[in-house]
Amino acid sequence: MPFDAETSAATADRTEPDPRPVALWLLGVAAMVWIMVALGGATRLTGSGLSIMEWAPLSGALPPLSEAEWQRLYDLYRTIPQYALVHAGFGLEGFKEIFWLEWTHRLWGRLIGLAYALPLAWFWLRGRIPAGYRGRLLLLLLLGGLQGAVGWFMVASGFEADRTAVSPYRLVLHLGLALGLFAALLWTGLSLLRAPAAPQPATGSVRRQIKAAAWLVVATMLAGGFVAGIKAGFDYNTFPLMDGQLVPEGYGRLSPWWQNLTANIPAVQFNHRLLATLTALAALGAATGGWRRLAPGAARHACLLLGGAVCLQYALGVATLVHVVPVWLGTLHQACAVLVLAAALLALHGLREPRRPA
The missing domain is CATH 1.20.1420 (A middle domain of Talin 1)
Incomplete structure (x- = not known):
């Protein structure tokens, strides 16, 4: 059977995975990051970001399930300056109002992680990732994990004495990394969808x-x-x-x-x-x-x-x-x-x- 350059190109076309599913997945995750940025803005503007004082990536996915747990978290919150200077005396019900927004913000971050990591594993194991993109997709996974760590690094600055909000430098770092992650997801998805004109x-x-x-x-x-x-x-x-x-x-x-x-x-x-x-x-x-x-x-x-x-x-x-x-x-x-x-x-x-x- 003759084998020439045209036959080789046709064979490569048949074996190269379709990039569209990977592109649409990345664009979907980018949309989730967009929502996350908006949730972060609402959390900051309502003063909710310091209501959860524990870094619990796994157990923190569940909200308080008993009145005793609610009271424990409220008592913990009352130890920081924000409570004394901004929310003193607003009671457990007031605490719940700011808690739920911060909890939703963190839950959405966890969902973004799952929405990225699980499909990545599936595409990887099925050989559906286009050539040249594996390293980039792994880097995006690492950036997502780094964003979670930077988020806690930012929140922890708000527990310092005489502070009622987080450090503006850490806030800008957190925001900048989120925007960088969004940009990388969007650019990579677009690159898989369309060739340069x-x-x-x-x-x-x-x-x-x-x-x-x-x-x-x-x-x-x-x-x-x-x-x-x-x-x-x-x-x-x-x-x-x-x-x-x-x-x-x-x-x-x-x-x-x-x-x-x-x-x-x-x-x-x-x-x-x-x-x-x-x-x-x-x-x-x-x-x-x-x-x-x-x-x-x-x-x-x-x-x-x-x-x-x-x-x-x-x-x-x-x-x-x-x-x-x-x-x-x-x-x-x-x-x-x-x-x-x-x-x-x-x-x-x-x-x-x-x-x-x-």
Whole structure:
């Protein structure tokens, strides 16, 4: 039987596993991480994150099953500063209200772990993972486990003396890792679903615009983490001026100077506003470039989605600020931030260059 290059290619096509089931699974897990980020925002805004003071990855999946267990956890919570300074006297029923949100947040994290690890094992054992992706999928598993550990590292900082919330630095680390995990899951799933499109004449210039907008999106989100971490959104609740000034008084009052970037309320809020404005301008420029220079298709639609998502997020940010951070608006603002990141990644992925042959 003759055997040539065409026969070899056909045989490889028959033996290579279909990447679509793996891609859809990864995109489903990415959606779960998106929900997790929103739950984390609600947990933070309601002051629920410190209600569970034990790190119990297995036994903690079950809620308290007796009144004695409820009382034990409540007594444990009453030993930390947050209870004395924020929730003193709210009773066992008040404790249950904040407990359930934090417990749901942690349970959802456990479900994400199962939703990733079990299908990964099944795809692996059945030989359904496309060539070149095993190492990447294992790395994503490790990142998910690291995120759980960083979550507890963050929560533990809230038990320190005179603290009523977690360390803003650990909060930003936790948020940044969650966003990185979401981005990696989304990018990997998209890479399995669709091959790079043929480059268009204007692809390079639009890609550079999208890259600039994407980096500004990341910087704005991390700056927003510091706004959340030091509760800067509860001050200067006017827009566009801050206490009647463009740059607020006391912007650089801390020493050393770099602490103003992370610990000074007027500076942290101003920086977030500035980065958000630059992001909006860059995203609108990229959307305009995509509309004018790209042919109709997925990449063009993703550029327009990025422009629309950033405008929506900007409006939500202003509304959250002027209404003094209501829980539902703050949670929606955090969830929409992930939409903006997803839109930027969709646009970048749609404009990526095909790999050059070795």
